[in-house]
Every structure is written in C-alpha cells, then in structure tokens.
Amino acid sequence: MRRNQQGIALMTVLLVMSLALLITAGMLRSHRLVLHSSAQQIHQLQMRTLAFAGESWAREHLRNLIRDPKVAVAAGQAWTSGQPQLRIDNGQIEVDIEDLAGRFNLSALLGKGPADAVLVQRWLRLQTLLELPALDAGVLQGQGLSEISQLRGLPGVDSQWYERMRPWIALLGNEAPVNINTAPATVLATLEGVTPELARQLVANRPLQGYASVEDFTFSPALIGLGIQAEGLGINSRWFRITTHVRVGQSRFCLESDMVGNLQTGQWRLLQRRFLAPQHNEHS
Template identity: 50%
Template sequence: MSRQQGVALISVLLVMSLALLLTGAMLRNHRLVVKSTAQQLHQVQLRQLGFAGERWALHLLRSPEMQASRSVNLAQAWARATPPFEVDGGTLDIRVEDLAARFNLSALLTGGQVDALTQQRWVRLLALLPIHSADLENLSASHPGGLTDLSQLRAVPGVDAEVLRRLRPMVALLPKDASLNINTASLPQLMTLDGMTDAMARALVQQRPHTGYRSVQAFVEDPLLAGLELGSHGLGLSSRWFRITVDVAFGQSRVQLVSDVALDAKTRQVSVLQRRFLSSPTSEAL
C-alpha cells in the first residue's frame, strides 16, 4: 500500500511539473507575441507619421501659388525651411527638393548621339565631385538602354559605394527632355555650365532674384555673366518633379520616408511616383 502511494505521489508530481513547464512555455510565447505585436504597432505608427508628413508636403505642392506660377523658385512655400513638427509624442522633419535642380542623367541615355553641351556639363560635374572614371564620362555607351534606378550605376567599372554616395545628391532620373531649373540649381550645378567660374556661380546663387528669373534669356544675359556667351540649351525655369523627405523620430526609433512626386503638366495635380522607407535615415535615399 505504501509503495502504491509513493508511485501515485510521484505521478502527481510529474504531472504538476509537466503542467508547470507547459504553462511557462505558454507564458513565454505569449510575451513574445505581445512584444512582436507591440513592435508591429510601433512600426505602423512610425509609418503613419511619415505619411502625415508627406500629405503636408503634398498640400504645399498643390497650393494655388504653385498652380498659378509658371516658375518654380526658392521663394515658394515648398522651399522654405520649417522647424520639426511635434506630433503624437514624436517629431517630423520635412524637406522638399526640386529634382530639376539636379543633373538629369536621362539626357545622357538617349540611345543615340548625346549633344555636346550636355556631355560637357556631365564631365564638369564629375570633375567637381571629384570622380575620375572614363566609363562614367561615357555613360551613354555603357548604358544605351537607360537606367531605372541609380543603384544600377554600380555595374559601371570603378563605381563603388563611395562614388555612388557622391553622385546621388547631384543627379536624377527624369524624362529626357527635363531641363535644369536655374531658379533652384545649386552652386555645383551652375558651375557645370560652359565657362562658369566658381566666383560667378557663387555670385549668381547669392544675387539670384528672390522669385527667380523671369526667363532663361534674362539669366544668360545677367550682368554677372557678361562676356560668357552662355547658351540656353537644357536650361529652364520650372519643374514637375520633387522629392519629399520625412524624418520621423518616435521614442528611440527613427524612420525616413522618401517620396518622389510629379506635377501633371496640364492639371497641375500631384501624384506619388515612388515611396521608400529607410530604417536608418540618410541624406539621400538609396
């Protein structure tokens, strides 16, 4: 009888131990599920804040000012720096950039003969960065079919991560007929123009009319460029392509939303062409 009681007691203890093990495993799994769900909700919240910042920037680009203007310039609301917004315990830092202020790589990838002025400006830009690559200088030959993303330049001999890092803020892939917007172009972009010196480019940036030039002709005839005989080929006053960058900070988490958008040439409505979320905010989307 005593032996039977001992066996029964051991059986009870084994059952209790097994039950405790199962309960512990269930609790651990529950904690993991709760943690995973919380992380997912946190990521959703970060993304929603990013979308909120994008909507704010799109509102600026849809403003009556942009609808009525034939020019895109740095006096417009989209170009004015704004302090970070505090929203729902997080912060949003929103920037809008005119992509027509960059060198348009598509102009080199025509599938045919590249005009001499565009090729010369490209070579000057590479020298300014500085990037020394014969294959990049003759990009039309290495990529006759064109590019869909800047990362494809890594296939060009000599183009490593560092070269791509220097190039990214300077170039864009726009329609082939897109012009360089002289009202928003930066110092390096202006220095790619034929005969332009560093002093001339700096003076142009500093003394550029507040609301931009009235015409390309007014730009090439600017007294600062006297004697330069600068041509108007490939230059413009407007743009339909912009990049919206939203940096979201929420607690210890950071995320960056980069959206490329375009204005419809007829309706002037704005549509999103591409969105990219980056977990580690950078100065340029990869």
C-alpha cells in the same frame, strides 16, 4: 513497500507539476513574444501612417503654391517652407521638399543617339568636381534606366562612385532642363566657365523669386563673356522630392516620395516611394 510506492507517487506528481510549470512558462514567453511583435507591427504602422500624412500635406502644399507652368520656380519661394501642423504625443513630423530639376538630369544622356556635346561636357565636369573617375557618357547611351540605383549595374560604377554621385543626379525625362533657380553650387559649377567659387556666389546672390528667364541668368554681370550655353537650362520645374521625417519616442522613420505635377490640371502624381523601417534606440 507502501512507503516506496508513496515516494514514487510523490515524485511523479512533482515531475508532472514541473513539466506543467515549464509548459506554462513557455506559453507565457510565447505570448509575450506575440504581444511584443504585435506592438512592433502597430508601431511601424503608426510611423508609416504619419509619414503618409506628411506626404499628403506636402503634395497639397505644392498644388497650392506651384500652379502656373510659366512662372519661375525658385529656392526662395513659399513652397520651400512650412511644416504640417499635426500633433503627435512624444513625437514630431518634419517635411523637406526638394526640386529635383535642380540636379543634373541624367536622362539627357540615355538616348540611343549621341548626347548633346554641351551636356556631355557638363557631365564630365560634374565628375571632376566630385573627384570621381570619369564614367564616359557613351556608357549611358541607350540605357533604359528607370531608377538611379540601376547605375550600379554599369561597368565603372562601384559603391563609392554611386554614393558620391547620387545626391546630384536625377532621372526626369529628356524634356527636363536644369532649373537655374534651385540648382546648388555644385551643379552650377558644371556650366561653361563657372568656377566653384563663382557658383557659390551665384547661389548666394540668386534672386529669391528666381530669374524670370534663362537669358536674365546668362547675361547677368557675373556671367557675361563666359560663353554659357542656354542648352539644358530652365527656370521652372514640376519634379519634386518630398522627404518626410517622423519621430515618435526614440523611433525614427524616413519616407522619400518623388512627385511630378501636371501644372495644366493641378494634379500631382506619385512616381515612387522609398522608405526605411523605424529604428529603436532606447539609449540615445
């Protein structure tokens, strides 16, 4: 009887110890998960902070290099080059700056009244160049779009159409013309009489400091006689997109920041930010 009681007591002690070990193991596992989660949050915060630093550098870069609202803004100028000098252990920051006025300004088609016929035809040519089914400008009339992604809610716009069109358009307000000094060949090919091949030649031969006026562009030898309309064209800009790429170890982070500048006061205002969470890939 006594031995049985001792055996039961021993088994009870072993069960209690096993239970205690299980509880301890569970607590340690929970603690490791908390530590891992905290480390991830700190890492994400670090990536965002670095991205914001890149954005701040680019804003100051633009403020210093684009001051005069009357001077041409061109793809060969100093604002397009340079990188922030920030030392990062096992990482780097890269900043790209794009003139959004080099894109087709969709805002010109959103008014309540009929859009300008010249701009409507350029809109149709852009869709043809991209081999997309035509979205009639009338569908856009009166639409209160504040973000390009809202196009996806319009009839006739599917994901394929949207992704193909997205890199070529912007919403900049009705007063923003297409900047002929930064527009890519695809956008220039929407102009009257300009073929894709001619558009590529125009980009290749474009003055580094840009055309001083729209007339200098339309009356250049390659364009004489084509009948290009000056409507909707310009030589400068105050709308820019700053894209900051951050790499730390195997993690990547991308921040897009749209800015508009008041070139009279020298102030730059943030319009919106879009960012992606850092991705971890230990095998890449």
